[in-house]
Amino acid sequence: MQSNAALEYDYSLAKKFTFLTILFGFLGMLVGTLIAAQMAFPELNYLLGEYGTFSRLRPIHTNTVVFGFTVSGIFATWFYLGQRVLKVSMAESKFLMVLGNIQFWLYFIGALLATISLLFGVSSSKEYAQYEWPFDIVVVIIWVLWGVNMMGLIGIRREKALYISVWYYLACFLGIAMLYLFNNMAIPTYFVSGGLGSPLHSVSMYAGTNDALVQWWYGHNAVAFGFTVPIVGMIYYFLPKESGQAIYSYKLSLLSFWGLMFVYLWAGSHHLLWSTVPDWMQTMGSAFSVVLILPSWGSAINMLLTMKGEWNQLTDNPLIKFMVLASTFYMLSTIEGPIQAIRSVNAIAHFTDWIPGHVHDGVLGWVVFMIMASIFHMAPRMFKREIYSKKLMESQFWLQTTAVVLYFTSMWIAGITQGMMWRAVDEYGNLMYSFIDTVTVLHPYYAIRALSGVMYLIGFIMFAYNIYKTMTSGKELTEEPQFRTPMA
Amino acid sequence: MFHWLEKNPFYFAAAISIVISFAGLIEIVPNFAQSGKPLVGMKPRTVLELAGKNVYMKDNCMACHSQMIRPFKSETDRYGDYSLSGEYAFDRPFLWGSKRTGPDLHRIGNYRTTDWHEAHMLNPPKIVPGSIMPAYDHQFENEADLETAYAEAVTVKNVFHTPYGPAFHRGQEAWDAHKSKVLEDAKKIAADMKDERVKAMIAEGKVPEVVALIAYMNSLK
């Protein structure tokens, strides 16, 4: 993994997608903070009339952070590290460059239009698949463009063996393609009914219990192939690059990769425990969820052991802090998920705030931290300037870490309180609480979560500012840094 | 073998595809026909109810409400009989939800009435102090999209053979003929409501979103 000084890589696409990552990250978390505040202070539902209610904004939050922020981050890092591990510059192929630019603009415009459509309530309602059919088609085109670009670059590579990160990006592409296609199968009503009603409306190909199964096979694995697989791909590249350490074990990488590929998809039905889905599927979902700990922890442990003997870097390089904390949060949420998938635990946890608690220790602690760390690492190499401020980075790290801890602890308590109150009975076996009691009791936790959102958002703004200053007034570098990212 | 795969991207991609397809094939496919069966004698939703379901989706009530009563005593005491697979057989998409910020609504039609819903949708905390549910005042002004709901009924009838009976033909004429039936249904709901805006719209032959939504909620039993 030495850097190849002779090759000039072309970072124009990586830069463009980095800007989008920051833009969508900011917007998505702004809306996240707003909806968090609405749950504590419902008056905030009426800021934008019909368009500002919690229920309209929630899908905007989820879709903007998933398909806006995270996917841009995946594209940005791919267009940076893809060239470097394959030892070929994007500029060597005009075709790939043009394709990449079409992908960028289509993606940017498509994302804006799709967000507006959600604001107007045009939604097919399945979680993380709310976009109606015309937008689904745009998503598929963008995804195929990226796939062609990736395969193209692999086709003209100089380095014959595919580095571990490439395995993960490939899997991300293939997995999402399969899942998205099957789950979004729908029939536009306008055409079948002879031109009646809204051209945007459609009905799902699947009904009831089947629809639920397909949806959560998708929903769970969209998390797998969007929030886990590509992010692991990032850390396999950026941690060794930043620390100057080789990956601890190739065998462990192999085991974790193929293990993850095989096991992950079985676990989707853990979203449907105690529902009307056949029992044996629920059991499979539970069992495979527990097995999933192995490949997940395999990657995380591989990362931590990569730092063996080099732990001093943790104290003096904030970037290493971000990455090590990210792996740690990855371990936390991949042990928490399987616990929630145990049937008896799920009976209490499902439908409660513990689930968003789990989601966010994963996304805030792992996904966002890792994407920000990647951008911090890439920035001096893309812009040929030193990082503007190490101090700012340190404060951002502590502010956001505190925010994540506040978020998940408050939601753990809220969720378990709620779950226990719903089922609590008095000595005669009657329910003890009316539903509204279980709502009002959560107010303080919702308020703490809203506060954590504000803190996390401020941290993200500090990050954006640091990157902006790096681009515009960081000290210029004469030569590309080898390992550790230079910062002022 | 792994070293070889890592040098042959095409086979590498093929290997990933095979490994990740297993689960879906084995878990989802076998029970597909079985899980799709409706309860005996179950009728599909009327056009007004479908329009209400679409309002439910447009305002995304699933963000806070489930429609899935699990087989625990604490749930059947609170909400009624536990849910059965067949009850959902005509639901495209399924609307089970995944978060209960508010209570389950799968059998709401058994214990709440039109006038209760009307007052509640206008101002939840006034009816249930401490509620964090938003008010949906705009549903009293926006017109429900009945034509799209009709198009949906025609589509599921033609494509999935949902038993809508011999009527429900394609095209503008068929819809014009059916529309009066939908307005009839809407009038019955509106008769139990007080809001002036609702009365005025119904008098003009239009149906506000909230009327369709309440028709839908009343049908959830």
Ligand code: HEM
């Ligand atoms: C400032 C940071 C953030 C705040 C304050 C925040 C807040 C929220 C809130 C209030 C909800 C709704 C929970 C509910 O319905 O009870 C939510 C849902 C969700 N958020 Fe965030 N969020 C933030 C950042 C993120 C990021 C960065 C991601 C992903 C990269 C993310 C992914 C999700 C997902 C997937 C859900 C749906 C969870 C579920 O269905 O259980 N969030 N968020």
